[in-house]
Amino acid sequence: MAKNFEFVSKDQKADNEQIRPSLTYWKDAWRRLKKNKMSMVGLVFVVLIFLFAYIGPLFTPYTYSQQQSDYINLPPKLKIYQIEDNVNVFMSGQYYLLTTDDTGLLTGRLPLSRRDTINRIYYYWYGDEEIGVDFSYRVLDPDGPIDYAILYKGATIEQPTDTVWNKAYLFGTDDIGRDILTRLMYGAQISLEVAFAATAVMVLIGVTYGSISGFEGGKVDNIMMRIVDIINSIPLVIYVILLMVMLDKSNLGTVILALASVYWVGMARLVRGQIL
């Protein structure tokens, strides 16, 4: 019997001991996150959105409120009609005739000279020359292939010569001439701030509240969950209006407060169900 067990020598014992430092909680979490491809893709996207929101504005020449009254409601892609070398015209939704170069960079707006309302032709000044835009096609044939034609120096251009990206405003402009890309970046900043703050508050309050309620049970649980029900049943819009009145302003803090003060309720119910 005794032979089945032998004393271990010191060297052998040392071999079996762990030399590697044990993984901390965060290291383990990070290692497991790295293994999951979907999560990593998600992480990369979150980082990209952060870069877009916070680093992006450094690279745009516009501010979020800067208006260009000539460039209203521009699409991201421009249908341009070539009239001369490296000079193209683009008809905007406002009946503004804009000039661009061949790459799609906007160079200016041509002033209106006169309107021939009988033949439905608008004339614009290009230097001393007049450029006409003939809108009669749509009237004569609503389903036809031609939207309008450009009349310049006796030539009639019926089809766009090219479709190019709007280089100056990559995502186009809104109805008062602000760059949509820039506004998207600033909007993303606000959304991210609200989302992170509200989620942090939601998890903090919701998990604590739900665990206490579920763990205690009985009367405590009943009262705590009825409070949750009360908060959940009163419409969110009333809270928001009252918060705005009470705080006398509507800024980011109000939005976060309003969302956080209501959304933790769902989290509390989920956690309570698990703890019960």
Next chain:
Amino acid sequence: MNTYIIKRILSTILTLLIIASLTFFMMKAMPGGPFTREKPIPDEIREKIEEKYHLNDPILKQYVDYMKGVVVFDYGVSYKELGNTVNGIIADRFPTSLRLGALATLFVLILGIPLGIVSALKQNSWLDHAAMFLATLGVTIPSFVLATLYISIVAGKLGWVDAFGLGSWESYIGPVIALMAYSLSFVSRLARSSMLEVFRQDYIRTARANGLSKFKVIYKHALKNALIPVVTYIGPMFASVITGSFVVEKIFAIGGLGEFYVSSITNRDYTMIMGVTMFYAILYMVMVMLVDLAYSYIDPRIRLGKKAGD
């Protein structure tokens, strides 16, 4: 159990009274009133109107009058929808929202839970990845984007269904998809994660080691316990979905109840606010109660109404 249910019903009624009182005082605290206009109406006319609707009574008297109505489910006449009682409007609009909401909930149940279970069983397979990718999309894409995309593609470009209204059975597809996308994705994620959690438990390993078939282990032993978070979510979701969604009903131009949850407040239509809030609150409280009862059916260890350790 029976004493618990009776106690629970009593506390639910008390909670509903508190909700009614809080809503009443909060909505009265909001600036403006149902007859406030950008162009002020003459004082005599305003006084006459307010007298007619008892709006210039002392606030406590108004409160008592309101509560008398609330107790017998009589919310009075709407200030904005002239000539209609609040009850009449709810009775008129609710069936539409109920049909849509019930369909959406049904699909969430019969699609969401199995999808979550299958993804959990085949964790990290292509099926799991595909399902979770769709679920992520469903959670992140807002319902108004889904609804407008659906209208522009299926109703516009393809022309398969009407763009608005609920004229035929096909026209239910779009609103139901827009209504259920978020919940469906959320439920399948919940089901998947709690199923994975349960699979790691000792009793599942014991059951397998004792030679029970995989099918039996999943459906008899694992599923019930995994359902707790799902049930927690689905109960209140059902209440909120059948009372209609403001966004979905606006986009598909469906005359449901959903729009009143926003418009009544912006219009300061006091009786309507009370009516729709209490209507939702009652449904919600009933669902919450059913969920709590379902807990003790799903997991008999949960004994409601008792302190931990009793």
